[in-house]
Amino acid sequence: MKLVAKRLDVVEPSPTLAITAKANQLKASGLDVVGFGAGEPDFDTPSHIKEAAKKAMDAGKTKYTPVSGTPSLKEAIIQKFQKENGLKYEKNQIIVGTGGKQVIYNFFLATLNPGDEVIIPAPYWVSYADIVRLAEGTPVIIETNIKNGFKITPQELKSAITKKTKVFIFNSPSNPTGAAYTRKDVEALVSILENEDIITVSDDIYEKIIYDNLEFVNPAMISEKMKEKTFIVNGVSKAYSMTGWRIGYGAGHPEIVKNMDTMQGQSTSNASSISQAAAEAALTGDQKPVADMLKAFDERRKLIVGLLREIPGIECRMPEGAFYAFPYLTDIYKLPGFQKLAQEKQETSKSKLFCDVLLEKYNVACVPGIAFGDDQAIRLSYALGEADIKKGVARIKQMVEDLSK
Numbered sequence: 001m002k003l004v005a006k007r008l009d010v011v012e013p014s015p016t017l018a019i020t021a022k023a024n025q026l027k028a029s030g031l032d033v034v035g036f037g038a039g040e041p042d043f044d045t046p047s048h049i050k051e052a053a054k055k056a057m058d059a060g061k062t063k064y065t066p067v068s069g070t071p072s073l074k075e076a077i078i079q080k081f082q083k084e085n086g087l088k089y090e091k092n093q094i095i096v097g098t099g100g101k102q103v104i105y106n107f108f109l110a111t112l113n114p115g116d117e118v119i120i121p122a123p124y125w126v127s128y129a130d131i132v133r134l135a136e137g138t139p140v141i142i143e144t145n146i147k148n149g150f151k152i153t154p155q156e157l158k159s160a161i162t163k164k165t166k167v168f169i170f171n172s173p174s175n176p177t178g179a180a181y182t183r184k185d186v187e188a189l190v191s192i193l194e195n196e197d198i199i200t201v202s203d204d205i206y207e208k209i210i211y212d213n214l215e216f217v218n219p220a221m222i223s224e225k226m227k228e229k230t231f232i233v234n235g236v237s238k239a240y241s242m243t244g245w246r247i248g249y250g251a252g253h254p255e256i257v258k259n260m261d262t263m264q265g266q267s268t269s270n271a272s273s274i275s276q277a278a279a280e281a282a283l284t285g286d287q288k289p290v291a292d293m294l295k296a297f298d299e300r301r302k303l304i305v306g307l308l309r310e311i312p313g314i315e316c317r318m319p320e321g322a323f324y325a326f327p328y329l330t331d332i333y334k335l336p337g338f339q340k341l342a343q344e345k346q347e348t349s350k351s352k353l354f355c356d357v358l359l360e361k362y363n364v365a366c367v368p369g370i371a372f373g374d375d376q377a378i379r380l381s382y383a384l385g386e387a388d389i390k391k392g393v394a395r396i397k398q399m400v401e402d403l404s405k
């Protein structure tokens, strides 16, 4: 009996989730593991949001809602776009889904035809390429690296565009690099995109996690013409520490939203009614918890980057946003101890080899850069306390010292 559909041939299990699972397994066996793997904030969901969920349950909001979200949550989302981004949307341009991930998934299933090309700057969030392939599209990767600040140029974008290009994915601040595009950077990309028949998907999930008062700018905010061609994805997971509640939303052309609604209506239907009430409270309520989380992340950011930079051979950019450090290990890979390991283990990915040994021998979990399309790097999430950050980076330093021998 054949148990697996061919469609799965093009999909990899999420490596971030795999690392977290392995780290948890080691922890459960009694080991003291430091986990830099997780892609979620470690803070609890603010209490006023939890209260709103309890109230919704008690008020009987426990039934199906419209597939694309409750009218009142959509209204809160419209207000958010108007107030924070200067963008005006109607209700038929908004869709609420089970996490930003499902919104992205439904977007691609609703828009792509076989062979349509989707431009994805690397390093990229692990799910983009897999979702595009599942939807029978072809990912077209534009490489960036630490030297150019992990940002693509308008020229690079232009040369990646072909007759088959359907979508360009823009993610700023970025997971995994933490790099954020400035208004000037975004304007330069828009000068190309405005004149092309391409939809830009702007993944704004890290909008609120941006440091040093850097202005958050997405392509739709640059011009009305660009707004027409942009589909925005956002959600409450990262900003309000609500990953488990599973609420994301999208905004864009009514025709796209209508087809996503059809897709969603034949798969999951509405996102959880209780979570929708909680998300509404998150968007409309007190924003101080967001500021408090940002402050804590900022301190950890400076701590972890400072400590990583003290390790000889490691090169690390100060990220402008999100909660990830993405250090380059290019010089570490040249160390005699590492070369010996590479020969012994027969592992072709250097970042995977480094992370495997780091987890097994030093009990520190990081995600190999190869998962994001960049084998020179590893990703460390700093969504954990300062004591753990210090302990974890000290162990990485120890591993590097051992490899130098």
Ligand SMILES: *Cc1c(COP(=O)(O)O)cnc(C)c1O
Pocket: 039, 098, 099, 100, 101, 102, 125, 171, 174, 175, 203, 205, 234, 235, 236, 237, 238, 243, 246, 247, 248
């Ligand atoms: C976390 C994340 C998302 C979506 O997360 P959800 O929990 O599904 O809302 C989307 N894009 C990026 C880049 C992310 O890191």
